Amino acid sequence: MAHSDGLTLESIRNSLIRQEDTIIFSLIERAKYPIIPQLYDSRCSVLPGISGSLLENIVRETEAIQAKYGRYQFPEEHAFFPDNLPDSLVPPNSHPQVLHPAAASININKTIWDMYINKLLPLIASKGDYENHTCVAASDLECLQALSRRIHYGKFVAEVKFKDASEEYSPAIQAKDRDALMKLLTFESVEEMVKKRVEKKAKVFGQEVNLTNDAGNGKCKIDPSVLPCLYGEWVMPLTKHVEVEYLLRRLD
Numbered sequence: 001m002a003h004s005d006g007l008t009l010e011s012i013r014n015s016l017i018r019q020e021d022t023i024i025f026s027l028i029e030r031a032k033y034p035i036i037p038q039l040y041d042s043r044c045s046v047l048p049g050i051s052g053s054l055l056e057n058i059v060r061e062t063e064a065i066q067a068k069y070g071r072y073q074f075p076e077e078h079a080f081f082p083d084n085l086p087d088s089l090v091p092p093n094s095h096p097q098v099l100h101p102a103a104a105s106i107n108i109n110k111t112i113w114d115m116y117i118n119k120l121l122p123l124i125a126s127k128g129d130y131e132n133h134t135c136v137a138a139s140d141l142e143c144l145q146a147l148s149r150r151i152h153y154g155k156f157v158a159e160v161k162f163k164d165a166s167e168e169y170s171p172a173i174q175a176k177d178r179d180a181l182m183k184l185l186t187f188e189s190v191e192e193m194v195k196k197r198v199e200k201k202a203k204v205f206g207q208e209v210n211l212t213n214d215a216g217n218g219k220c221k222i223d224p225s226v227l228p229c230l231y232g233e234w235v236m237p238l239t240k241h242v243e244v245e246y247l248l249r250r251l252d
């Protein structure tokens, strides 16, 4: 069903499908590098007088620049270090506001950061060193932003689902019944398809391309089985967590 804002569940799902490509390509890029423990450890900071890990500092400062130029005016973008971001110099964008204003209070980037560093990275890279730590941090930031955008897209998914069936969602929202909301918004068959598709995409995007053998030589730049695991254990549950959090505030 199309709403006055033009959103449909199908258009939202198409965006999630396209975002899979971004996530998988960014992970393939990140898998070129090792895990450099000093990058993530605040005790190993090489920056005199500055606290926090190198990755934290690079992310915080990159976000400050991007905030100045308007990145966080868009409701699908969420900063990892939202406190004390500079104001945007760019005039507010004129996109119609689709989400309930309470959406702005939902940011689960701390959880996404921990999942990425502690659970996901060890599945795609092993410990080692690489001279240019900043390059690796920039690659981490690409992955983090792609995952964050996808997971917080749950707000849009929830908005459309609510508009499509407000009479079913409203009583569960009023009763603050998280389990009932989770049940209403879950589509297991869609989740199974997502897991199969991301595995296939990792196989296709990660294959060696050469001119003599179209199918590549079976080598893959990233283990494709990581993808259904990443999506099944973290990306989809966290997206649904965002959906529930949004719905709980939808009638405020």
Ligand SMILES: C=C(O[C@@H]1C=C(C(=O)O)C=C[C@H]1O)C(=O)O
Pocket: 013, 016, 157, 185, 186, 187, 188, 190, 191, 194, 235, 236, 237, 239, 240
């Ligand atoms: C995002 C949706 O909501 C839920 C979460 C899904 C996901 O994160 O991919 C898939 C199906 C649903 O269980 C959806 O219905 O498309």
